[in-house]
Every structure is written in C-alpha cells, then in structure tokens.
Amino acid sequence: MDFLTIAMLFAAGVVGGALSGLVGGASLVTFPALLAIGLPPITAAASNLVAALPSNFAALLADRAQLPPLDRPFVSLVIATVVGAAIGAVLLLLTPGRMFEILVPLLLGFATVLFALAGRISRWLRARAAAGAPVMRPMSVTSVPMLLPVSVYGGYFGAGVGVLALAVLSVATGGDYRAANVTKNIVMGLNTVAASVILVWQGAVSWPPTLVMMAGALIGGFFGGQLARIMPPAAMRVFVVGIGALLTVAFAWRYWF
Numbered sequence: 001m002d003f004l005t006i007a008m009l010f011a012a013g014v015v016g017g018a019l020s021g022l023v024g025g026a027s028l029v030t031f032p033a034l035l036a037i038g039l040p041p042i043t044a045a046a047s048n049l050v051a052a053l054p055s056n057f058a059a060l061l062a063d064r065a066q067l068p069p070l071d072r073p074f075v076s077l078v079i080a081t082v083v084g085a086a087i088g089a090v091l092l093l094l095t096p097g098r099m100f101e102i103l104v105p106l107l108l109g110f111a112t113v114l115f116a117l118a119g120r121i122s123r124w125l126r127a128r129a130a131a132g133a134p135v136m137r138p139m140s141v142t143s144v145p146m147l148l149p150v151s152v153y154g155g156y157f158g159a160g161v162g163v164l165a166l167a168v169l170s171v172a173t174g175g176d177y178r179a180a181n182v183t184k185n186i187v188m189g190l191n192t193v194a195a196s197v198i199l200v201w202q203g204a205v206s207w208p209p210t211l212v213m214m215a216g217a218l219i220g221g222f223f224g225g226q227l228a229r230i231m232p233p234a235a236m237r238v239f240v241v242g243i244g245a246l247l248t249v250a251f252a253w254r255y256w257f
Contacts, residue, residue, distance in 0.1 A: 009033060028244040028247065033213070034047055035251075040097060046092065050200065050210050077187055085154055088195060089195040093204060107157045110160065118237075147168050147187070151165075
C-alpha cells in the first residue's frame with residue numbers, strides 16, 4: 001500500500017469510529033473505502049467485519065456490569081447469534097464474486113434505510129418502555145427464530161444489523177429498551193467475533209488495510225464519544241443517510257450497468 005491508500009483507510013477508520021460513537025452507521029463509510037482501494041467485494045466485506053471488532057468488543061465490555069442473567073434463555077440467544085454468524089460467514093465465502101457485486105448496492109441501500117429509520121425505532125421502543133407496555137413475549141428460547149435470521153445477516157454483511165437486533169430483542173425483553181440495548185450490544189458483539197473467526201480462518205481477510213482501518217477506528221471511536229456531547233445527532237444522521245444513498249447509487253451504476 002502507498003501512503004495515500006494508508007491515509008485514506010486510516011481516515012475512513014477515524015470517520016467510521018467517530019460515527020459509531022455519535023450515531024452509528026460506520027460500515028456505510030468503511031466498506032466503500034475498502035472497495036475504493038481495489039479489494040474484491042467479498043474480501044472488503046470480510047475485512048470490514050473484522051475491522052469492526054474493537055468497537056463491538058468495547059461496547060460489550062462497557063455493558064458487562066449490566067449483563068442479563070446467564071440463564072437458559074440468554075444462553076439460547078448467544079447460541080443463536082453464534083450459529084447465525086457462522087452461517088452468514090460461510091454464505092459470504094460461498095457467494096460467487098459476481099453475485100456479491102450485484103448484491104452490494106442492495107445491501108448498502110438496505111443498511112441506509114435501516115439507519116434512516118433507526119431514530120424512529122429507538123423512539124418507539126423508548127416510548128413503549130416508558131408507557132409500561134405489557135410484555136409481548138418474555139425472553140425465552142422462542143426468541144431464537146427471530147434472532148437467527150438477523151444473526152445470519154450480521155455474519156454476512158452486518159451494516160445496520162444493530163437496528164434489526166434491537167427491534168427483535170425489544171420483543172424478547174417485553175419492551176424494556178435498556179435491557180434490549182444491553183443485550184443487543186453483547187449478542188451482536190459475539191456475532192461479529194464468531195463471523196470474524198471463520199473469515200480469518202478461511203483467509204478471507206486482507207490484513208494490511210484491515211489493521212490500518214482498525215487503528216483509525218479506535219482513535220475515531222474515542223473522539224466520537226467526546227463529540228457526541230456537542231454534535232447534534234439528527235444532523236449527523238442526515239449526513240450519514242445522504243452518504244449512504246449516494247454510495248448506493250454509485251455502486252449500482254458501477255456493478256449493474
């Protein structure tokens with residue numbers, strides 16, 4: 001890699017890490033940056049998942065004091081997310097390169113829409129919890145069929161998966177937003193770890209750009225947490241959605257026409 005490539009990847013990591021600390025949506029910046037340096041889409045997707053490991057692990061550690069009870073229902077959810085991540089990672093490795101190129105704009109568009117709706121979903125969940133809505137379904141092994149497909153998507157691509165997981169786990173925790181968010185951080189952190197192990201084991205990760213981006217994300221995540229105190233999240237969300245929409249169109253033009 002030349003200096004300009006390293007600088008671009010590092011900057012993308014910083015921006016992605018800062019966005020994670022502010023409003024989320026890091027993959028809408030980091031994944032296209034890996035494509036821009038010439039990585040094949042599948043290698044870029046695998047490298048992007050691994051580069052996200054530190055931020056996911058940090059979220060998991062930050063919530064360790066509020067872990068849900070390590071009972072059978074929670075263990076079932078952990079097993080579901082690990083199995084789903086493994087399935088998603090294997091599907092990514094088995095997807096033909098050209099097919100994944102066709103899927104890239106669809107995946108980016110899906111993640112952008114999810115991110116655009118994330119604020120409304122969060123407000124609805126908080127309102128539901130504040131209103132003391134009746135429990136729809138207690139956390140139990142019956143939550144596994146809902147979490148499994150979300151976990152497969154997390155292991156396959158991952159962008160915007162936190163929004164899906166939060167919605168599913170809000171049902172599993174009976175509308176308790178705080179419990180759902182804590183469980184989401186833990187479960188999806190383990191999801192990323194499981195998918196990354198398989199992708200690394202199969203040699204699907206391009207390490208030089210991944211490590212550069214990971215270093216930038218660590219720094220960006222620190223500053224993102226500081227900026228979150230002064231930056232208006234709504235404005236940042238509009239910015240990220242706009243970037244996601246532009247990139248979706250750009251990659252649709254690149255891979256479909």
